[in-house]
Amino acid sequence: MLFPGSSGRYAQRLALALLLGTWSSLAQAAATEGEIKAAYLYKLASFVRWPEGVDSSSKFTICVASRGDVARLLEKLADGQQVGGRAVMVEQLTSAQAARVKECQLLFVGRGNADALFKAAHGLPVLTVGDRNSGARGGVVDFLFRDGRVRLVIDRGAADTQHLELSSKLLDVAVTVTP
Amino acid sequence: MNLPLLQRFSRQLFERRWITGVIALLLLLVSLLLGWQWEQRENANQVRQVTVQARILAGSVAGALAFDDYQTASEYLMALRVNRNIEAAGVYNGNGNLVAGFAKPGEKVPRHAVRTAPRIEGADLVVVEPVQQAKLELGTVYLRAIVEPLTARLSRYVAIGTILLLAALLIAVLGASNAAAAAANRQLLEQIAAREMAETALRQAQKMEALGQLTGGVAHDFNNLLMAASSGLELMQRAKEQTRRDKLSQGIRDALDRGAQITQQLLAFSRRTPLNSEVLQLDEHIDKLASLLDHSLRENVSVRFAFPPDLWPVEVDVSQFDVAILNLAVNAKDAMPRGGRICITAANRPNALDGADAVEIAVEDEGIGMSPEATEKAFEPFFTTKEVGRGTGLGLSQVYGFVQAAGGTVSIASEPGKGTTITLLLPRSLPQTETAAESPLDEKPPSLKGLSILLVEDDPNLNELVGQMLEEQGTEVLAARNAAEGLALFESHAVDAALSDMVMPGEMGGLDLARRMRALRSDFPIVLMTGYSAAAGPAAAEGFTVLRKPFTMAALASTLEASLRDRAG
Numbered sequence: 001m002l003f004p005g006s007s008g009r010y011a012q013r014l015a016l017a018l019l020l021g022t023w024s025s026l027a028q029a030a031a032t033e034g035e036i037k038a039a040y041l042y043k044l045a046s047f048v049r050w051p052e053g054v055d056s057s058s059k060f061t062i063c064v065a066s067r068g069d070v071a072r073l074l075e076k077l078a079d080g081q082q083v084g085g086r087a088v089m090v091e092q093l094t095s096a097q098a099a100r101v102k103e104c105q106l107l108f109v110g111r112g113n114a115d116a117l118f119k120a121a122h123g124l125p126v127l128t129v130g131d132r133n134s135g136a137r138g139g140v141v142d143f144l145f146r147d148g149r150v151r152l153v154i155d156r157g158a159a160d161t162q163h164l165e166l167s168s169k170l171l172d173v174a175v176t177v178t179p
Numbered sequence: 180m181n182l183p184l185l186q187r188f189s190r191q192l193f194e195r196r197w198i199t200g201v202i203a204l205l206l207l208l209v210s211l212l213l214g215w216q217w218e219q220r221e222n223a224n225q226v227r228q229v230t231v232q233a234r235i236l237a238g239s240v241a242g243a244l245a246f247d248d249y250q251t252a253s254e255y256l257m258a259l260r261v262n263r264n265i266e267a268a269g270v271y272n273g274n275g276n277l278v279a280g281f282a283k284p285g286e287k288v289p290r291h292a293v294r295t296a297p298r299i300e301g302a303d304l305v306v307v308e309p310v311q312q313a314k315l316e317l318g319t320v321y322l323r324a325i326v327e328p329l330t331a332r333l334s335r336y337v338a339i340g341t342i343l344l345l346a347a348l349l350i351a352v353l354g355a356s357n358a359a360a361a362a363a364n365r366q367l368l369e370q371i372a373a374r375e376m377a378e379t380a381l382r383q384a385q386k387m388e389a390l391g392q393l394t395g396g397v398a399h400d401f402n403n404l405l406m407a408a409s410s411g412l413e414l415m416q417r418a419k420e421q422t423r424r425d426k427l428s429q430g431i432r433d434a435l436d437r438g439a440q441i442t443q444q445l446l447a448f449s450r451r452t453p454l455n456s457e458v459l460q461l462d463e464h465i466d467k468l469a470s471l472l473d474h475s476l477r478e479n480v481s482v483r484f485a486f487p488p489d490l491w492p493v494e495v496d497v498s499q500f501d502v503a504i505l506n507l508a509v510n511a512k513d514a515m516p517r518g519g520r521i522c523i524t525a526a527n528r529p530n531a532l533d534g535a536d537a538v539e540i541a542v543e544d545e546g547i548g549m550s551p552e553a554t555e556k557a558f559e560p561f562f563t564t565k566e567v568g569r570g571t572g573l574g575l576s577q578v579y580g581f582v583q584a585a586g587g588t589v590s591i592a593s594e595p596g597k598g599t600t601i602t603l604l605l606p607r608s609l610p611q612t613e614t615a616a617e618s619p620l621d622e623k624p625p626s627l628k629g630l631s632i633l634l635v636e637d638d639p640n641l642n643e644l645v646g647q648m649l650e651e652q653g654t655e656v657l658a659a660r661n662a663a664e665g666l667a668l669f670e671s672h673a674v675d676a677a678l679s680d681m682v683m684p685g686e687m688g689g690l691d692l693a694r695r696m697r698a699l700r701s702d703f704p705i706v707l708m709t710g711y712s713a714a715a716g717p718a719a720a721e722g723f724t725v726l727r728k729p730f731t732m733a734a735l736a737s738t739l740e741a742s743l744r745d746r747a748g
Contacts, residue, residue: 036247043246043312046313082314084313149247150246151246152246169243170242173243
């Protein structure tokens with residue numbers, strides 16, 4: 001097999017890469033932290049499958065709490081875009097609006113304690129995304145800042161709880177995968 | 180149905196040089212076409228393989244591209260290095276920038292993404308595939324793989340190509356040589372045909388030469404006879420004394436007899452004479468032969484007979500047999516001018532004649548012999564080795580005709596200075612016709628006087644003459660000019676016997692008339708006259724009495740009497 005799932009086996013071969021690393025850091029360096037997170041949130045949707053027939057909403061709603069800048073960037077990114085045949089909507093939430101969580105397909109808590117909102121989403125088909133460096137630890141996907149880059153921590157148990165199916169490609173790029 | 184077509188085709192195939200050349204060429208063309216097709220398929224196959232690899236890579240790096248994990252992307256890419264055919268590979272992000280890539284030494288990876296359908300670049304195949312995740316465009320992957328170079332592929336085909344070329348060459352060479360052989364064969368057949376035609380022409384010429392000799396000889400002999408007869412007749416008219424007239428008349432008679440003899444020999448040679456075959460016991464015939472030869476040979480020539488007593492009988496025309504032996508003895512005598520001995524031997528030869536028993540009679544002399552050329556022509560009529568005036572050249576022809584008519588063979592063995600042996604083989608007579616010899620000879624022949632005879636003869640002169648001959652015998656003659664007239668007279672008059680010619684104009688011939696008359700009166704005596712007729716044999720076979728022309732009055736009378744006696748008895 002040319003492409004085994006495990007990446008570690010090819011660690012030695014990394015040294016052989018002729019063109020590597022420099023461009024990738026350049027690419028990320030050009031974007032702000034908010035832009036990167038907005039782009040990742042948008043792209044995440046493509047690697048996750050929501051259970052079918054659970055909600056009949058014609059929109060794909062991305063809810064953003066405590067990060068207005070990310071929400072605005074997302075709105076720009078997702079303008080006119082679709083996820084799974086549904087038009088993408090971006091909503092802003094406050095921690096007090098836990099009741100609206102069930103309208104979200106993707107919930108990003110950018111700062112502060114995310115527990116209240118995540119608890120509200122518990123068991124619902126909502127992809128919860130946290131940001132542990134900003135105190136909002138938790139969620140199926142948790143942003144982590146490491147080596148100057150934004151990385152993903154994946155919680156597969158949480159994904160099961162939310163009835164979500166994650167693409168193996170997503171697990172490939174995760175930093176730590178919590179079972 | 181197709182087989183002859185196929186045969187004709189294959190014959191043409193091998194007779195025409197160019198066809199095999201065309202076939203060889205076609206073979207080469209077809210193989211080239213097949214090779215080209217194979218190449219095309221092989222190329223398409225390679226494109227597919229590389230495309231599949233590119234797609235797998237694109238699928239694998241989707242996550243890495245989406246979340247800028249270029250290290251993971253690079254890991255996937257590096258895995259491709261295992262494949263030696265891949266010269267360079269690259270992964271590009273959504274902005275079209277190279278994020279991971281590798282290239283073998285001397286190769287390069289484009290810095291920016293390109294969008295292209297699979298294409299050949301020099302000896303390489305380039306495939307670019309988009310990276311997508313759920314319709315989201317994330318970037319592209321780039322693969323450049325070695326397509327097997329043309330020279331390498333050609334060298335792969337060299338071996339089979341050489342074999343093919345040799346096969347085509349072999350076909351061409353075989354076809355050419357076959358065509359050459361066929362042409363030679365055709366030429367040979369043409370030559371054979373030409374030679375056969377030449378041989379036929381030669382045989383015909385020889386036949387014509389023989390015929391010329393024959394007619395010339397006959398004309399010569401007959402001229403002499405006619406001269407003798409006409410001069411004799413003229414002299415007879417002038418002669419006053421009865422004795423002189425009788426002598427001249429005898430001379431004319433002799434000349435005519437010789438003429439009859441010559442025609443008999445000619446007929447014997449042409450095998451058209453009706454044979455008076457009888458069963459002959461050769462050893463009992465020696466005495467007669469000896470006295471015959473005594474009169475014909477000189478005193479310094481002796482004859483020795485060696486006939487064993489247990490000889491098989493033969494069925495021959497005895498007078499012809501006597502003449503044949505006489506001819507051979509005379510030839511032997513002439514071959515021995517200073518005298519010598521003639522040996523006439525006979526022996527039984529079982530299975531000698533096409534498996535049938537035969538009796539061999541050999542006449543051997545101690546004479547001068549003959550050259551091979553003379554031996555070859557010895558049996559031709561009027562061929563003679565004797566000086567002019569000593570022989571007619573009909574002697575051996577008579578022997579040949581006699582032996583042929585008897586169903587036997589004759590051969591000649593001779594060498595100059597060593598004598599000549601002529602050997603006759605006559606078929607053995609099977610003992611079934613022994614009663615034929617027992618005829619009541621002592622019975623007095625019935626007189627013809629007062630009998631009514633029907634005479635049918637188309638020649639007016641002969642009709643008149645034969646009529647007179649019959650009247651001389653005291654018979655009453657009813658003369659008819661053809662078979663139909665004869666039949667009418669036969670039905671309207673009470674005739675005692677009929678004498679009819681065989682060959683006559685009209686629908687009915689003599690034999691037909693005889694059959695009709697016999698059908699009406701089965702015991703009616705009929706004698707058929709003929710000088711020269713192929714029908715004489717069948718007539719004799721059907722039991723009619725055949726009288727050969729020319730005949731004397733005595734022969735006519737005795738034949739008629741015999742026929743009347745047979746019918747009465």
